[in-house]
Amino acid sequence: YATYFKLQEAAAEEAEQQVDPRKARSRLVRAALMSEASMASRAKIIVDHFRSHSSPRLGGRAKAMVVTSGRDHAVRLYQAMRAYIDQRGFTDCGTLVAFSGALTLDGIEYTEAKLNGFPERELPARFGYTRADDPNPPSVPKPEHRILVVAEKYQTGFDQPLLTTMYVDKILVKLAAVQTLSRLNRTHRLKTTEDLFILDFANRPEDIEQAFQQYYEASVSEPTDPNLLFDREREVMAYQLLVEAEMDAFVTAYFAAFQGGSATDTAIMKAHARLYGYLQPALDRFNALNATEPDTAAEFRRALDSYTKAYGWLSHVIGFENLELERLYQYGRFLLRRLPAP
Structure with a gap:
């Protein structure tokens, strides 16, 4: 709290002249x-x-x-x-x-x-x-x-x-x-x-x-520069595993299913089934890459995970109006759940 330190400095001289400064x-x-x-x-x-x-x-x-x-x-x-x-x-x-x-x-x-x-x-x-x-x-x-x-x-x-x-x-x-x-x-x-x-x-x-x-072995520093998101987005898309038309279809279905705020558990399960269908082509391409170039597939997974975490945190602080960033975040966080375990 910056106010605290400013007040300490401002009050020090007068406090020392009158009473116990602490x-x-x-x-x-x-x-x-x-x-x-x-x-x-x-x-x-x-x-x-x-x-x-x-x-x-x-x-x-x-x-x-x-x-x-x-x-x-x-x-x-x-x-x-x-x-x-x-x-x-x-x-x-x-x-x-x-x-x-x-x-x-x-x-x-x-x-x-x-x-x-x-x-x-x-x-x-x-x-x-x-x-x-x-x-x-x-x-x-x-x-x-x-x-x-x-x-x-x-x-x-x-x-x-x-x-x-x-x-x-x-x-x-x-x-x-x-x-x-x-x-x-x-x-x-x-x-x-x-x-x-x-x-x-x-x-x-x-x-x-x-x-x-004492409860966790490591901590993660959060990104402090919003421009990092654009760098990470370009890194993810450079692998050419994601297709914009498929991503557009996914996010359209996602917002139609979840933005109303009153979905039942049954409706949510049905929506998830439809959404997973939109992810299947990207999942197939990832599996093909993983079979021939597992190191490259692992690098893609890390890049996508890094992007979704950065966007998820920064979106609490600043409002993003870039639709491509939001599209990759929503699509990416669902795709990460579907990728086979390393």
């Missing part, structure tokens, strides 16, 4: 991060990112969690998000808050139940509700909640498969980092690793990597 800096930093302007800025970033990059995923079912450092932080950030949502007239990112007990801020007492408008025990079910999966939707639509702001609640043991995105506004260390971020790991029939994204306001990447190190 206490002064700590209080000044906290006051700044908890200020109305700071909360409004983070609220806007969270809401805008969710609506632009996360909300459409899983056929419009995707949900997000915002992790805060304490109850006052959770309430103030929740209020800032609600204010921004109301100001902009957004109707597609209903927000809830979760914290324990009662909290008094500026002379007003807040509880989770008062802010949400229903008892605490109902929160998991209400947050998990989606109209797309309601077998008997009422004539008056039930409220659909997409974002949950939490303070020391639902960071462990919360099993919500529709969570794809997390906004972290709290220092996470050791096991707490692993348990918190792993809320996104719950599986769903429409969910892939490319749907997952974490926007972290508080932690350094190396600290999170260290927390996970």
Whole structure:
């Protein structure tokens, strides 16, 4: 958080003249991060990112969690998000808050139940509700909640498969980092690793990597230059295993099957069968190449895997309007599942 370091430098001289500099800096930093302007800025970033990059995923079912450092932080950030949502007239990112007990801020007492408008025990079910999966939707639509702001609640043991995105506004260390971020790991029939994204306001990447190190042998650096995608696309297409007409037919069928957001499991299975049919010619060409030039086939697989991972991650950060990039991503990630194991 760049604000933190700037404030340390700005406050150092005055703090040393008056009181214990460590206490002064700590209080000044906290006051700044908890200020109305700071909360409004983070609220806007969270809401805008969710609506632009996360909300459409899983056929419009995707949900997000915002992790805060304490109850006052959770309430103030929740209020800032609600204010921004109301100001902009957004109707597609209903927000809830979760914290324990009662909290008094500026002379007003807040509880989770008062802010949400229903008892605490109902929160998991209400947050998990989606109209797309309601077998008997009422004539008056039930409220659909997409974002949950939490303070020391639902960071462990919360099993919500529709969570794809997390906004972290709290220092996470050791096991707490692993348990918190792993809320996104719950599986769903429409969910892939490319749907997952974490926007972290508080932690350094190396600290999170260290927390996970004892559970994983390696970590992967994410691409930082969007232009790399065009290089990787050219690399994939240079193998001449993919045909644009076949890719066009595939993505047309894919969006027709999945973009409505209300497909049943049976419909999804049928759609997958049709989509695999569009992949068969490329699969046949790959198998022929693999039989004669296995090293080249392996290089193609690595290039395609590298492209889909890069696109899946970068698409959370920037909106791509290049149809060829999107076409290769959708076609490529399905084809990778069909390629025979090395």
